[in-house]
Amino acid sequence: MTNSTEIDRFRHFNRFYTNYLGLLGNHLYESPVNLSEARVLFELDRCPGASARDLRDRLGLDKGYVSRMVKRFVRQGWVEERASAEDGRVKELRLAQPGDALMAGLHRAAAEQADRALAALAPAERKRLLDAMAAIESVLSR
Amino acid sequence: MTNSTEIDRFRHFNRFYTNYLGLLGNHLYESPVNLSEARVLFELDRCPGASARDLRDRLGLDKGYVSRMVKRFVRQGWVEERASAEDGRVKELRLAQPGDALMAGLHRAAAEQADRALAALAPAERKRLLDAMAAIESVLSR
DNA sequence: CAAAAAGGTTGACTTTGTCAACTAAATATT
DNA sequence: AATATTTAGTTGACAAAGTCAACCTTTTTG
Numbered sequence: 622m623t624n625s626t627e628i629d630r631f632r633h634f635n636r637f638y639t640n641y642l643g644l645l646g647n648h649l650y651e652s653p654v655n656l657s658e659a660r661v662l663f664e665l666d667r668c669p670g671a672s673a674r675d676l677r678d679r680l681g682l683d684k685g686y687v688s689r690m691v692k693r694f695v696r697q698g699w700v701e702e703r704a705s706a707e708d709g710r711v712k713e714l715r716l717a718q719p720g721d722a723l724m725a726g727l728h729r730a731a732a733e734q735a736d737r738a739l740a741a742l743a744p745a746e747r748k749r750l751l752d753a754m755a756a757i758e759s760v761l762s763r
Numbered sequence: 764m765t766n767s768t769e770i771d772r773f774r775h776f777n778r779f780y781t782n783y784l785g786l787l788g789n790h791l792y793e794s795p796v797n798l799s800e801a802r803v804l805f806e807l808d809r810c811p812g813a814s815a816r817d818l819r820d821r822l823g824l825d826k827g828y829v830s831r832m833v834k835r836f837v838r839q840g841w842v843e844e845r846a847s848a849e850d851g852r853v854k855e856l857r858l859a860q861p862g863d864a865l866m867a868g869l870h871r872a873a874a875e876q877a878d879r880a881l882a883a884l885a886p887a888e889r890k891r892l893l894d895a896m897a898a899i900e901s902v903l904s905r
Numbered sequence: 906c907a908a909a910a911a912g913g914t915t916g917a918c919t920t921t922g923t924c925a926a927c928t929a930a931a932t933a934t935t
Numbered sequence: 936a937a938t939a940t941t942t943a944g945t946t947g948a949c950a951a952a953g954t955c956a957a958c959c960t961t962t963t964t965g
Contacts, residue, residue, distance in 0.1 A: 627893060628877045634896035635784060635877075636805070639798075641903060642781055643823055655952075656781075663778070674912060681785055686953055688914055710912040710961045735770045735777075742902065750902045751769060753895035754776035760884065760892040761783060797921075816943060828922055830945055852930045852943040 652727060657682060659727060661690060662716070665700060666724045669715035672705070676714075699723055794869060799824060801869060803832060804858070807842065808866045811857040814847070818856075841865055 654662065660680050665671060671679075677687045691714060694700035699720030702712040716724060739747055796804065802822050807813060813821075819829045833856060836842035841862035844854040858866060881889055 625874075627881055627889065628874050630893050630896065631877045631881055632873055634893075634900055637900050637904070638780060639784055639802075640822075642777060642784070657952080660778075660781075672912075680782070683954055684913075685915075685955075688912095692914085708912080708962070712913080731774055732767075732770050735773045739769055739773055746902050747769060749898055751772050751776075753898035753902075754772065756891055756895035757899075758776060758779050760888050760895075762779075799921080814943075825923055826944075827924075827946075830943095834945085850931070850943080854944080 652730065653723070654727075657686075658690060658694075661687070662694070662699070662720065662724055662727070665714055665716050665720070670713040672711045672713065674711065694720070794872065795865070796869070799828075800832060800836075803829070804836070804841070804862065804866055804869070807856055807858050807862070812855045814853045814855060816853065836862070 652659070657680070661676055661682075664676055664679060668675070673684075673687050673691055676682065676691075677684060691700060691702070695702060697719070698717055700714055701717045702714050705711040705713050739750075742750065794801070799822070803818055803824075806818055806821060810817070815826075815829050815833055818824065818833075819826060833842060833844070837844060839861070840859055842856055843859045844856050847853040847855050881892075884892065
């Protein structure tokens, strides 16, 4: 059993950061996609050729939800699908050009927002923040 | 304009932690409340006597959504409301005993989950994680 | 080959969240 | 003091987000 103040600190941060991300995330408004959709597009940007299965595994989304989402993205021309050579059941998904453009816009908006958040900090604090983020990720990604 | 790799690092962490919280948050399943509801109850636990207005300000929720949520909580006996002495429009909200019990259960479940996450780490890593969390919170809460 | 498992689709549905119009109380304006 | 404006909360109607289970097809396993 972990020390209970450690548990409290851990939980406190998670609440804090849930709130913080909620504030940030609201700026995703005025975009044509919601958070889950943005995550899917982002994943396809990062991993062209991923399958719906990959997406739902990596992002923890529902089967039917992803299926419909992808279908809509294809209809909108953002994503294209092509049958996998190895497995006749799966479709490889990748961003089509309009999807790239959309992602570029999302990236730009997100970068501007990140910039605003970081620019408010003194250089030393910014370093402290980014080092701490790297530390967390390094500890938790195992 | 912030250094672009700083922006990338910041955004990278936010994506990473969104995923991480998503994984954690799914354990809130098998609970009778969803994330927003849990946040509201948590806030009432922390700040007895808060108004619906306080809740929607602090948590960024919709007026009508909060109103209905509170109404349901009252019906379920989790929350009690009493008219404010100073302002006839507002109702002071606080957890009733069954709400306290519910919160205790949520706290216990969340603590167990946190414990599982932390117990998987070596003491040195755990310290590194918690220090990093404290650093982030201290930098960002200004 | 037959049976079981896995990827994906679809219809029906629930949950979650939003919007705008409204009531009543408080505050500001003349 | 009377009127206008603003604010807390409520409500109906609705939209968005997400879930569930049945189903078809292809692949894998026994």
